[in-house]
Amino acid sequence: MKLKIKDVNFLTGGPFVSIINKNDAQEIDLHPGDRILIKKNGKKVISVVDFSENHFIKRGEIGLFDEVLNNLGGKKGYVNINLAQRLKSLGYIKKKLEGKKLNKKEIFEIIKDINSNNLNEAELTYFVSGCYSHGLDMTEIEYLTESIVKVGHKLNLKRHPIVDKHSIGGIPGNRTTMVVVPIIASLGFTIPKTSSRAISSPAGTADTMEALANVSFEVRDIEKIVEKTNACMVWGGGVDLASADDKMIKVRNPLRLDPHGLLLASIMAKKKAVNASHVLIDIPLGNGAKIESLIEAVKLKRKFTELGKKLRIKIKVIITDGKQPIGNGVGPNLEAIDVLKVLMGDGPKDLMNKSIKMSTIILKMLKIKDAKKKVLDSLNSGKAYEKMKEIIKAQKGNIFRPEQLKYGKFRKDIHSTRNGKVKKIDNKDVSKIARMSGAPADKTAGIYLNKKLKDKVKKGELLFTVYSDSKKRLDYALEMIKERNPYIIS
Structure with a gap:
């Protein structure tokens, strides 16, 4: 069926959606929620279809949301539509819901459809629920991680080693990344850090860094920043480094579903996407932290180590004290003030000491002698602070001192x-x-x-x-x- 494009001027924020007139739908036996294949000038999009029963969408028209229009490359003209074949990934999601293991091809098909916005939120939630209820074994987690990386963008940094770090989260403040990154970069090592924004916390690393500089960049711009400064601290969600994972996080968050399999794949896919060779994982342990049981922390540590071997990434996992906030500030500007003060030789002692410890461990992973002395020299000499200013400038920022923050x-x-x-x-x-x-x-x-x-x-x-x-x-x-x-x- 050939239909005239009508721009409905709305974003869905996720799945591809289109609207056609109810009479046109009946003519080709379409039902609400069916998927249609939309073709325009050689480009194809699979979209969930909804119906208009009034004159909003007239006969012979198709209302297209922004995501569909962007992928078809034009807001005017005509498209051809047909009923799309049932997605194979839906059968694989059902298989997981039944508690069966998925193979590499099946997991890739699901992740490909998530990344392409072919699955709606309900279908995506069923997949997350299946992983939560029945778990993922280490082979499935490996396939999931590799699939997330394969369908997303990757940084092309011709450097070695490439260092990265990650904290499991749940601790207010704890802005160690913004201290560790300039320390490591000031010592000549490459540490490209992509971070998340807050979902249910008062600030993610990206929110806090945004108090000082821009954090949204294209992949090539990130590569240039790293080439110039040895580092970056940017928002991962802005560059689609692991966009399929970001979509799963959206449906995991409301019910706080953090099954180990998805958590492991989520973190390690982002590390693989920046080509990290050495990764330090921080698991804060304590009441109110994401991980509250030592048994669970040790189990998670073991899984990270095993997954690192499968992905050929050197992993070091530390279990740290998560009984209270790290640093004094909680909230973007307040946390950024803490960070700048620490880099200037002052600031909260707990944030400073934890950052020194983590930086030292990273250097030891790289077989660097006198690791702690080198870290302390970087901080005490002002090299780390100067490197932070360099990164801020490269990311188009101009906030360098605590008193500049309101x-x-x-x-x-x-x-x-x-x-x-x-x-x-x-x-x-x-x-x-x-x-x-x-x-x-x-x-x-x-x-x-x-x-x-x-x-x-x-x-x-x-x-x-x-x-x-x-x-x-x-x-x-x-x-x-x-x-x-x-x-x-x-």
């Missing part, structure tokens, strides 16, 4: 109501309060912590400060603090 114009100091010691700081509550205040969308919002675990506290002493650019958002955060103060003093 705090939210509304603030509230929270004081202790008793004498004692800090017994607990709840990671999840800290994150929720910081998000309630407006982070990460409001880069000036968040929490600044004045006390850490085991610190002595006097009645009336400052525990933390909440910042926001919105009085209403600050009030929301304060309401939550009344219900759930993240500090326990005893």
